[in-house]
Amino acid sequence: MKSKIVVFFIIGLSIYLIDIGFNSDENTKDIFISDQEITSLISAWKSQVGRNPTDDEISRIITNLIEEEILYREALILGLDREDRIIKRRLAQKITFLKQESLVSKPSNKDLMDFFITNKKNYYIQPTFTFKHYFFSAENNSEERSNNAFNKIIDSNETINADPFFLGKSFSDNSLDEISGNFGRQFTLNFNKIELNKWVGPYKSSFGHHIIFIVDSKPGYYPEITQVLNQVEVDLTSFNKEAAVSNYIDQIKSEYKVIINPNLKFDE
Numbered sequence: 001m002k003s004k005i006v007v008f009f010i011i012g013l014s015i016y017l018i019d020i021g022f023n024s025d026e027n028t029k030d031i032f033i034s035d036q037e038i039t040s041l042i043s044a045w046k047s048q049v050g051r052n053p054t055d056d057e058i059s060r061i062i063t064n065l066i067e068e069e070i071l072y073r074e075a076l077i078l079g080l081d082r083e084d085r086i087i088k089r090r091l092a093q094k095i096t097f098l099k100q101e102s103l104v105s106k107p108s109n110k111d112l113m114d115f116f117i118t119n120k121k122n123y124y125i126q127p128t129f130t131f132k133h134y135f136f137s138a139e140n141n142s143e144e145r146s147n148n149a150f151n152k153i154i155d156s157n158e159t160i161n162a163d164p165f166f167l168g169k170s171f172s173d174n175s176l177d178e179i180s181g182n183f184g185r186q187f188t189l190n191f192n193k194i195e196l197n198k199w200v201g202p203y204k205s206s207f208g209h210h211i212i213f214i215v216d217s218k219p220g221y222y223p224e225i226t227q228v229l230n231q232v233e234v235d236l237t238s239f240n241k242e243a244a245v246s247n248y249i250d251q252i253k254s255e256y257k258v259i260i261n262p263n264l265k266f267d268e
Helices: 004-022 035-049 055-077 085-101 109-118 142-156 176-183 185-192 229-253
Strands: 128-137 170-175 199-204 208-218
Touching (some): 085 229, 109 229, 128 142, 142 208, 176 185, 185 199, 185 208
Antiparallel strands (some): 128 170, 199 208
8 A cells, every 4th residue: 555645745746736727816726625524525435435445545535526626616706606596405405404403402391391282283193993894996896896795794794705905905003194095085084983893884985995894993192292202302303493594584584685577477
């Protein structure tokens, strides 16, 4: 392996050659590369490749960094950032992150409790249902077939010849949101009036018709904060970060004057 002296000689030579090509105003062309920046790049390289870089690879990492900085500055000189929506959005995101990360303090117990009480409805635990069903595809006359099958179950408890359902025949402890996601919102509304241990239906879903048998149900409830403390802390932290950005914008918004063409018309 080459000595570290050779590595820094290569780096120095790279900087010198680049400086010759671009140097016109030393006050605006100085490029300072911090130890932390180099260490961070090498660490990222190690994480991606899985080993320490060689001297040549370290040299290329630093040279690429220098060249990237030069191209970035030249792009700014040419004004290439001024009308680029992607660059504007990226810079807006970066200052948003900076303002959000400025909140270093952890929420107090009182803050968490106050937030939980104010937003208690968001932590409601929905009722759950354990059920099985017979499915009849909309592509194969589902309404008539499901009605005939339901009458057979009621009259003689016969075995039903139904269609396979892609999510299966039985569901355990599904919340109303889960049922809605699997079958559709309209289908979910029926669960508020279904009796246990009894075949009911047919009920229409996004895919056809179903005959349902609910084996068990558990009522919904509002939990104690200790049951959802981690989620409350995540939600409060997120709320505070959004508030920090909003407050920052409100503070500086008055410094800007927005001009929009009053005669602008949109295509209808």
